């Protein structure tokens with residue numbers, strides 16, 4: 001274990017283009033309920049009832065209630081040592097990117113700057129009419145179904161998250177796939193590796209001969225291509241991997 005740890009540390013330290021790819025597992029360690037766990041009182045609904053454009057158009061009030069409930073849950077938790085370790089890597093690597101499948105804002109709250117959110121951000125919304133984006137991390141917009149703040153628009157705001165049947169932001173997808181194809185080290189944390197197209201990132205890195213480091217409590221589909229696999233909580237192993 002210690003020897004593998006040392007080798008993985010070295011791969012990170014000497015990396016000239018470092019990518020960190022995170023999924024639900026890293027947030028779970030902070031206590032963020034997964035999409036499906038967030039149900040609670042809402043169990044009579046299927047999550048799909050809140051996560052399609054079609055359902056939003058039919059029942060915008062309920063969909064907004066659901067997302068505000070999820071915001072409340074996400075605001076109550078704190079970044080964990082793995083998030084802080086990622087922020088530290090951001091700090092001491094010149095060419096760096098975090099690509100995350102999470103929408104909970106925890107990488108930013110831990111102090112990371114170069115974060116690309118593949119599936120959007122729970123605390124941001126955009127106007128269905130004009131596309132204007134609003135950061136709601138400090139305060140929610142008012143109104144059961146908030147209206148666009150742009151003068152004269154009056155469009156309906158929706159959560160800036162990727163719903164079922166929707167495409168990822170093409171700019172984010174392009175930037176992350178390019179970075180993955182060019183990086184020399186890729187740390188994969190807490191993702192099942194099943195949700196495409198995000199899940200292709202480690203494979204693109206591997207094709208470029210990048211060192212693949214995986215941190216997961218259970219093996220995943222990525223494990224087969226990992227050079228170093230740590231079957232461990234991210235909050236325990238990441239601070240060690242990030243330490244100089």
Ligand SMILES: [Zn+2]
Nearest residue numbers: 127130148153
């Ligand atoms: Zn608008």
